[in-house]
Ligand code: SF4
């Protein structure tokens with residue numbers, strides 16, 4: 316049995332009869348809710364988040380409270396808290412201690428309970444050709460589409476193998492809304508008690524957006540760069556920012572009508588040429604639409620390309636991308652992480668399943684030969700895939716070069732010592 320699943324079952328016994336709080340209402344919080352309800356925990360009592368755009372919404376039937384509301388309500392009965400925040404974990408641990416709670420008996424880290432994440436591509440393609448993405452800068456993976464029956468078999472197999480699988484992103488290196496039947500895949504996950512996640516470039520006509528929103532998705536991500544076409548088209552080649560904008564408003568309209576509790580997050584990828592006023596302009600639009608806006612420095616993907624960069628073997632396409640980034644990959648710039656693999660969030664937790672059903676070592680890798688850990692997800696187990704990942708040359712090189720340090724895949728576990736650059 317997976318250690319995380321064992322811990323989940325122990326927690327059910329240990330906290331029975333005591334109010335349980337999930338702190339964090341984004342993807343990780345939603346994932347924790349989904350798995351606790353599927354495992355029939357009877358004591359889930361609170362969901363808390365400091366983001367005002369989520370407070371007051373319902374997540375899996377629970378109203379999201381502000382931390383202040385929570386401490387006021389919880390003061391008479393000591394709660395048990397599952398910290399499910401992706402970036403403020405350490406801060407929340409400190410807040411819990413300041414309220415007299417103890418790490419051993421009163422709160423824990425969500426990742427201790429959650430099963431692995433399988434990012435599943437439902438198609439092998441994208442409508443755009445971003446130079447920083449393997450869709451453009453790498454030899455393409457086998458062109459195919461995953462059919463719904465295969466997807467259902469895969470999900471059932473994953474659930475039998477890792478019963479605490481909590482959420483499944485319906486994308487990794489592709490645009491999920493290229494599938495006109497995307498809602499059918501998400502609906503199946505919901506039936507199975509698994510949280511579906513999508514991230515879209517929104518630069519396409521989406522005739523099935525209404526069908527998708529009518530499923531009342533808990534989470535929806537939009538990702539782009541630039542407010543005006545001149546900036547946008549540099550990184551999101553082939554895209555149309557006006558189409559993105561019109562979809563952003565259309566989404567608000569659909570959410571108001573069918574799914575007001577959906578949490579929408581916008582990821583803006585920043586390059587060294589990005590004008591600050593375009594970030595400010597998007598922030599204002601997102602505030603108006605009640606979407607949470609986050610901007611972050613763009614990187615070059617996938618890891619196989621980062622390894623090539625560190626070894627001075629990058630292609631001309633990748634070289635051009637490097638010139639636009641806000642930071643530099645430097646040979647030897649990061650410490651060797653081979654002795655501390657737990658620092659990489661993707662190592663223990665993530666796999667990428669191609670539209671053909673092959674399994675790649677993690678969601679940052681792409682090469683269906685070099686980075687393969689199983690030929691067919693339907694016949695592979697988590698234990699076998701982890702064993703293959705440990706031996707995989709690309710993953711080993713990534714650790715050796717310390718690349719998780721330059722990547723968003725770095726673990727946010729508050730109990731891990733930070734690794735100095
Ligand atoms: S980064 Fe996203 S939008 Fe751009 S090509 Fe890759 S999958 Fe498509």
Ligand code: SF4
Nearest residue numbers: 659661662677710713
């Ligand atoms: S070390 Fe690199 S390749 Fe291996 S799991 Fe982490 S991010 Fe992926």
